[in-house]
Amino acid sequence: xxxGIVQLVVIGLVIAAVLTVVALRLKWLPTSASVQFDRIQDVxxxxxxxxxxxFSLVAAVVIFSVWKWRVPLDDDADGPPIHxxxxxxxxxxxxxxxxxxxxxxxSAVVLAKNGEAGSTPPLNVTVIGQQFAWKFVYPEYxxxxxxxxxxxxxxxxxxxxxxxxxxxSFWVPNFGQKMDAVPGINTTIYVTPxxxxxxxxxxxxxxxxxxxxxxxxARVVSPAQFETWAKGKSA
Amino acid sequence: MGEGEVGVTxxxxxxxxxxxxxxxxEPPHGPTWRLFFGPGFxxxxxxxxxxxxxxxxxxxGLRYWWGWNPIWDWTVIVSVGGMIAAPIGxxxxxxxxxxxxxxxxxxxxxxxxxxxxxxxxWKDYFRVxxxxxxxxxxxxxxxxxxxxxxxxxxxxxRAELARPGLQFLDSQAFNGLVxxxxxxxIFLFIIPAFAGIANFVVPLMLGAPDMAFPRLNALSYWxxxxxxxxxxxxxxxxxxxxxxxxxxxxPLSVDGPVGNIFFNMGVQWAGASSIMTAxxxxxxxxxxxxxxxxxxxxxxxxxxxxxxxxxxxxxxPFIAGSQFFVFFDRVLHTDFFTPxxxxxxxxxxxxxxxxxxxxxxxxxxxxxxxxxxxxxxxSRKPIxxxxxxxxxxIGILVLGFSVWAHHMFVAxxxxxxxxPMMITTLLIAxxxxxxxxxxxxxxxxxxxxxxxxxxxxxxxxTMFTIGGLSGIYLGSVPIDIHASDTYFIVxxxxxxxxxxxxxxxxxxxxxxxxxxxxxxxxxxLGKAHFWLTFVSFNATFFPxxxxxxxGMNRRVFDYPEAFGNLNFFIxxxxxxxxxxxxxxxxxxxxxxxxxxxxxxxxWRSHTLEWQVSSPPPIFNFDEIPQVVGGPYEYGVPGARHAxxxxxxxxxxxxx
Numbered sequence: 018x019x020x021g022i023v024q025l026v027v028i029g030l031v032i033a034a035v036l037t038v039v040a041l042r043l044k045w046l047p048t049s050a051s052v053q054f055d056r057i058q059d060v061x062x063x064x065x066x067x068x069x070x071x072f073s074l075v076a077a078v079v080i081f082s083v084w085k086w087r088v089p090l091d092d093d094a095d096g097p098p099i100h101x102x103x104x105x106x107x108x109x110x111x112x113x114x115x116x117x118x119x120x121x122x123x124s125a126v127v128l129a130k131n132g133e134a135g136s137t138p139p140l141n142v143t144v145i146g147q148q149f150a151w152k153f154v155y156p157e158y159x160x161x162x163x164x165x166x167x168x169x170x171x172x173x174x175x176x177x178x179x180x181x182x183x184x185x186s187f188w189v190p191n192f193g194q195k196m197d198a199v200p201g202i203n204t205t206i207y208v209t210p211x212x213x214x215x216x217x218x219x220x221x222x223x224x225x226x227x228x229x230x231x232x233x234x235a236r237v238v239s240p241a242q243f244e245t246w247a248k249g250k251s252a
Numbered sequence: 253m254g255e256g257e258v259g260v261t262x263x264x265x266x267x268x269x270x271x272x273x274x275x276x277x278e279p280p281h282g283p284t285w286r287l288f289f290g291p292g293f294x295x296x297x298x299x300x301x302x303x304x305x306x307x308x309x310x311x312x313g314l315r316y317w318w319g320w321n322p323i324w325d326w327t328v329i330v331s332v333g334g335m336i337a338a339p340i341g342x343x344x345x346x347x348x349x350x351x352x353x354x355x356x357x358x359x360x361x362x363x364x365x366x367x368x369x370x371x372x373x374w375k376d377y378f379r380v381x382x383x384x385x386x387x388x389x390x391x392x393x394x395x396x397x398x399x400x401x402x403x404x405x406x407x408x409x410r411a412e413l414a415r416p417g418l419q420f421l422d423s424q425a426f427n428g429l430v431x432x433x434x435x436x437x438i439f440l441f442i443i444p445a446f447a448g449i450a451n452f453v454v455p456l457m458l459g460a461p462d463m464a465f466p467r468l469n470a471l472s473y474w475x476x477x478x479x480x481x482x483x484x485x486x487x488x489x490x491x492x493x494x495x496x497x498x499x500x501x502x503p504l505s506v507d508g509p510v511g512n513i514f515f516n517m518g519v520q521w522a523g524a525s526s527i528m529t530a531x532x533x534x535x536x537x538x539x540x541x542x543x544x545x546x547x548x549x550x551x552x553x554x555x556x557x558x559x560x561x562x563x564x565x566x567x568x569p570f571i572a573g574s575q576f577f578v579f580f581d582r583v584l585h586t587d588f589f590t591p592x593x594x595x596x597x598x599x600x601x602x603x604x605x606x607x608x609x610x611x612x613x614x615x616x617x618x619x620x621x622x623x624x625x626x627x628x629x630x631s632r633k634p635i636x637x638x639x640x641x642x643x644x645x646i647g648i649l650v651l652g653f654s655v656w657a658h659h660m661f662v663a664x665x666x667x668x669x670x671x672p673m674m675i676t677t678l679l680i681a682x683x684x685x686x687x688x689x690x691x692x693x694x695x696x697x698x699x700x701x702x703x704x705x706x707x708x709x710x711x712x713x714t715m716f717t718i719g720g721l722s723g724i725y726l727g728s729v730p731i732d733i734h735a736s737d738t739y740f741i742v743x744x745x746x747x748x749x750x751x752x753x754x755x756x757x758x759x760x761x762x763x764x765x766x767x768x769x770x771x772x773x774x775x776x777l778g779k780a781h782f783w784l785t786f787v788s789f790n791a792t793f794f795p796x797x798x799x800x801x802x803g804m805n806r807r808v809f810d811y812p813e814a815f816g817n818l819n820f821f822i823x824x825x826x827x828x829x830x831x832x833x834x835x836x837x838x839x840x841x842x843x844x845x846x847x848x849x850x851x852x853x854x855w856r857s858h859t860l861e862w863q864v865s866s867p868p869p870i871f872n873f874d875e876i877p878q879v880v881g882g883p884y885e886y887g888v889p890g891a892r893h894a895x896x897x898x899x900x901x902x903x904x905x906x907x
Contacts, residue, residue, distance in 0.1 A: 045801050057730040064728060068721040071685075075692060075717045079710055082695035086631075087702055090775075093856065095887035096633035096698040105693065106637050106686070113685040117678035117724065124728040125671050131730060132667065178664070183504040184597065186662060186737055190803030193734040197664045199598060200503060201591025204664035217812075221662075221737035221805045223497050225504060226423040229808035 021085065029077035036069045047190045050212035050237065053131040054193030060120070060127050067116055131194070131207065139175040139207065142166070146178065146185030146198035149227030151218055158247040166218055166235040169243035173209040186222035189235050197222055210237040291347020291380060303341025307333030327510055328583055335517040339478045347380045348471045369466070370870040380474065382466035384455050385868065387473050389768060391448025392761070394473075395441045398480050400833065402436035405429045407830045409809075414823040416811050426809040427495030428511065432483055434498035435515060438615070439522040440480045442753045446618035447529050449760045450557045452768060454533060456861035457551050459542025459879065459894065461871040464535040472528035479522035486514030497807060499608070502589035502600040506581045516579040523568045526614075530564035533557050542860070542894065544879030549893075551859045551883040552641055556621025559645040563610045563617070563652065571607035574600055598665055605656040613652045615749060617645060619756030620687055623709045626759050627691050629857045630706040631698030634884040636690045644683035651680045661732045670729050677727040684720055688713060703855075704778030708759035711786050715751025719744060722797065740800025746793040758785070758836070765843070766850030770866040773847060777839040784832035791825035858893040859883050 049055050088094075143154040144166075155161045166189075168174050178187055178198035188195040189208070196206045220231035238246065287294040308329050315323045343349060354360075369383045370376070377390055409429045412421045421429070455463055463469045486493040491509025494500065498515075505512050537558050541550070550558075577588040577600070587593025589600050628635040635641060657665060657673040691713050700706070722744040725731045735741065758781075765773045795818050804811050811819065853862040860877060861868070875897040885891030 043798065045798060047801075047803055054734070057734055060728055060730050061725070064725050064731060068724065072714075072717055072721060075688060076714055078692040079695065079714055082692070082698070083700055083702060083710070086695070086698055086700045088699045090701055090703065092699060092701070094632070094699055096631060098634055098885065098887035098891075099636065099693075099697070100634050101637040101640070102693075106640050106690075109689040110640075110682060110686055114679070114682045117681050117727075118675075120724060120728055121675050121678045124674060124730050127730045128670065131733075183507065184501055184663075188737070188805065190734075195662045195733050195736060197662055199664045201595070201597050202664055217803075219803070219805050223427070223501070223504065223807040225508070226427065226495075228427075229423065229810040 021081075025077055025081045028081055029073045032076050033069055033073035036073065040065055040069065047193075048212070049193065050189075050191040050210055050214065050216060051193060052209040052211055053207065054191070055211070056127045056130060057193045060124055063123060064120060067120065071113075134175070134207065135173040135209070137173070139173040140169065142168075142174055142176050144176050144178045144187050144198060145181065146187065146220065146224070146231075147181040148183065148225050149220070149231040151187070151220075151231070151233040153233075155247055161247055164233060166233060167243060167246050168208070168210050168235070168237050169240040170210055170213055170237055172240065173207055176206050176208065178204045178206075183224050184222050185220045185224050185231070188219050188221040189216050190219065191216045192235075195221055213237050213239070291345075291350050293346060293378070295347070296342050296345025299341040299345035300338050301341075303344075304333045304338040306341075307337030310337075327513065330510075331513055331517065331579070331583060335482060335513070339475075339521065342478065343471070343474055346474065348467075348474050350380075351467055369462075380470045382462070382470050383870065384451050384463045384466065384469060385768070387469055388448050388450075388452030390473050391444055391451060391476070394477055394480070395445040395448060396837075398436045398440035399445075401480075401484065402433050402441060403830055403833065405433040405436070407827060409433070410823040410826040412809060413811075414820045416813055416816055416819075418809055421809065423809055424492040424495055424509075427497075427807070428487065428493030430807055431495050431497050431500075431515070432486065432493050435483050435494075435518070436480065437749070438498060438611070439519065440476065440483065442615045442749060442757070443522075443526060443611075444476055445757045446557075446560070446615070446753075447526070449622065449757070449764065450533065450553070450618060451529075453764060453861055454554055454557055455536060455540070456767075456864070456868060456872055457554050457859055457883075458537065458540055459545060459860050459873060459877040460536060460540040461873065461876075463532050464540055465532050468528055469532050472525045472532070475521045475525035475528075479518045479520075479525070482514050482518035482521065486511040486518075489514060499604065500575070500578065501604075502578055502581065502597060505578050506589060513579060513582065516575040516582075519575045520572055523572045526564050527568050530561035530568075533561040534565065537561075542877050542879050544894070546879075548639065548642075549879055549882055550642075551621075552624035552635060552638070552645075553618075553621035555642045555645055556617045556619075556624070559649045560614055560617045562649060563614050566653070567607045567610040567614070569607075570603050571611075574603040574607070577603070598660070598663060601660050601663055602657070602665075605659045606653075609656040609659065610652045612748065613648055615753045617648065619712065619753050619760075620645065622756045622760040622763070623691065623712055625857075625859065626705045626709040626763050627694050627713075628884045628886065629763075629855050630701045630703060630709070631695050632701070632886045633694055633698040634882070634886055634888070636693035636696075637686070638882065638884065640686055641690055644686040647683035648680060651676055651683070655680065658727060658732070661729050662736045674727055674729050678724065681720065681724060681727075688717055688720070703762070704773070704775060704782055705759045705763035707779060707782040708755050708762065711782065712752060712755040712759065715747055715755060715786075715789070719747030719752055722747060735800055737805055738800035739796040739804045739806055742806050743793050743796035743800060746789075746796070750789060750793070755785075758782075761840075763855070764861075765840070766854050767861055767866050767868070769844045769847070770850055771843055771847030772850040772854060773843040774839050777835055781832060781835040781839060784835060785829065788825050788828035788832055792822055792829050795822055858885060858891075860894055863894065863896050 046058060049058055141156050143156060145152040145154065153163050153166045178196055180198040180200045182200065185198040186195055187198055192208045194206045194208050196204050214237055216235040218233040218235050220228060224231065288298065289295060311329050311332050312323055371386045377386060381387060409426055412419050412426060489511040492511055494512040494515040496505040496508050496512060500515055537554060580586040581588050581590060587595040589595045589597050591597060624635055624641060654676040655673055657669050658677040661670055726735060726744060762773060762778055799815055799818060804815050850866050852865050864872060877894040877896045879894045881891055881893055883893050
């Protein structure tokens with residue numbers, strides 16, 4: 018049986034190795050462009066590590082068992098009458114419980130941090146969703162209204178979502194933050210951009226016939242450029 | 253089709269005492285007009301339009317009386333006449349209410365003659381039949397019809413998605429196809445397919461002659477096609493099919509085209525069907541267990557259906573409520589979900605998910621039961637940790653009601669609700685993990701018979717593990733904030749509902765096919781079906797995780813150019829997945845007609861349904877069996893689950 022255990026472990030390690038390569042070599046997440054998404058990606062890697070371990074274990078036992086103990090269909094013997102094993106059962110109740118609590122605690126910490134206002138007052142942006150376009154209003158800049166989202170690099174922005182018709186959802190994949198714009202209530206998220214560049218605002222909640230085309234441009238620019246843009250006349 | 257064979261074999265079985273079980277119901281012969289007055293499709297043919305007309309005149313008459321304009325409001329006429337009155341007319345026509353109406357009207361009720369019981373020819377499957385075995389097969393054939401319809405829709409919109417931009421659909425057609433696909437698969441395939449398998453198997457496993465309420469059972473089956481027809485008929489509505497997704501979020505579903513009422517009302521019929529079936533299972537399981545069948549001797553399939561039925565009975569009224577509110581907002585101009593009138597938009601989601609999250613377990617627990625039966629029998633070992641397996645079902649049942657808001661982490665609900673809901677969500681991994689680990693421990697040192705049902709069960713264990721693990725990502729609020737409403741969700745639910753539920757449905761159908769038909773399916777075709785499904789399933793849905801995380805939102809007909817090649821690949825894989833079903837149907841139909849005789853117990857299983865002939869006798873057991881031990885005592889010398897009286901000879905029966 019000892020040889021069997023070694024074979025089982027080898028199968029498990031091979032599966033885990035293949036999955037690790039797939040997880041690392043492919044770029045599964047968009048490049049992070051915000052402090053918040055950096056934190057989310059940490060949780061993502063924690064979850065991925067645990068997922069690879071558990072899947073490798075389950076798949077290895079299934080493959081190993083079928084390989085070792087498969088019998089022809091006309092075999093008419095029975096297996097050993099093993100009804101259970103209290104130690105094992107406690108172990109596979111307790112270990113997953115501990116693992117999910119770890120993920121839960123880390124997630125709760127990241128969630129709290131991502132929902133925290135910084136020490137300096139944030140840049141306020143009101144996001145207005147309507148079928149099928151986004152509108153961005155900057156209350157600190159004389160309610161400058163734009164169809165394009167422009168943010169200064171490194172400054173925390175506080176988005177307040179409103180909707181004039183049905184539910185929309187504000188999402189910039191590179192910021193990793195998302196929140197529904199719900200008629201009748203105001204919702205908020207924080208984003209602190211960390212990377213200059215052009216990104217896309219997408220509507221993530223089915224909002225009708227034009228849902229797929231409800232996109233807008235998002236630009237992260239230097240603070241100086243932002244000031245010029247925000248104080249400029251052109252929308 | 254070969255249903256005839258079922259009847260022939262049943263008929264060959266010894267019929268018990270004529271006084272107790274009189275001759276089989278014969279449709280009335282004689283003048284043709286009787287065809288239109290006896291229970292059946294003939295009567296339904298004129299009662300359905302008659303009831304529609306009654307509903308229509310009720311609406312028009314009341315509107316005329318109160319002076320409301322327009323008097324002919326077709327939205328209301330179709331809702332009341334078409335979606336409430338006409339189905340009742342149809343049910344009355346086919347005879348679902350006959351017995352109760354005789355009783356109510358004080359006419360001499362026919363003594364229980366079991367006239368609607370059992371099947372002797374294929375025609376009996378098109379009647380209101382009170383035999384749980386017939387109803388089980390009615391359920392399965394109906395649900396597979398809708399499975400094909402829903403799958404066909406999926407391939408249509410996958411063809412559309414093969415390239416960015418619109419190819420051959422318009423956006424309304426696309427939204428309609430996506431919504432109706434999901435609705436059919438959930439309400440007309442997965443949930444009722446499990447009800448079908450359980451209908452056939454549970455009374456047999458309990459050692460009972462039938463369900464507790466056979467007439468109610470027949471009625472709950474016949475409600476189902478009504479819901480299915482309603483969902484599909486929404487394509488004919490002006491403005492197209494309901495297109496707000498199967499989740500039908502208000503206010504979009506309130507403002508959208510009139511097709512949405514088909515969803516609102518269809519769900520009522522499907523839901524009523526589920527609730528009645530669940531009540532029936534609960535009463536059957538509680539009161540009709542054979543002597544000696546304690547709860548701790550019930551097969552896990554029975555445990556699974558017991559917990560599922562509790563979920564259905566408690567949760568399903570909530571979706572009925574949510575859809576009635578949406579319906580009232582549209583038709584009666586109430587303001588449940590209209591902010592300007594004081595309504596609360598998120599209220600819809602809370603009520604909807606209070607059903608629809610438990611619904612995920614409604615669609616999964618019966619599968620857990622099936623897989624437990626298959627893995628134990630095919631590994632020739634007792635199920636590992638039987639009691640913990642049963643208790644973990646209860647754990648999922650209880651926890652399942654405390655996690656609904658994890659569908660709403662980005663919906664704008666109260667922030668404080670997120671962390672508690674995340675913790676309960678993650679904790680569900682514990683009972684689920686217990687089940688996965690117990691199944692693989694059951695394999696350990698077994699004598700594994702790699703038959704088609706076993707392949708599907710093992711495919712389920714691995715694929716459902718992936719679905720469970722992606723559920724951990726989504727349970728974690730920060731990751732969910734990024735991944736919610738993307739293709740990652742689409743991948744996750746298909747790993748849970750296809751790699752999970754559908755695989756177990758296939759496992760169950762292959763496993764009990766010999767019991768249902770008396771014939772054996774073709775093992776080679778079965779294996780071909782499994783591998784084709786398994787590979788194309790993964791090719792279709794695994795890349796969707798990637799698309800979602802990279803930024804492709806769901807329910808869109810258009811997407812960035814960069815996702816083009818992968819979507820093209822997914823579409824091709826989905827067509828292969830669709831084609832794999834052809835192998836399944838070919839196998840089922842040919843084996844039902846020409847397969848080799850299976851015998852009573854081809855798997856040498858211990859549970860009760862295998863201790864009678866295949867297909868089972870009309871009232872299942874000549875004498876109620878005595879249960880003496882656990883259901884999975886494989887390898888225990890001399891162990892028995894139940895003692896059955898030896899089959900009686902004809903002389904003894906008539907003595």
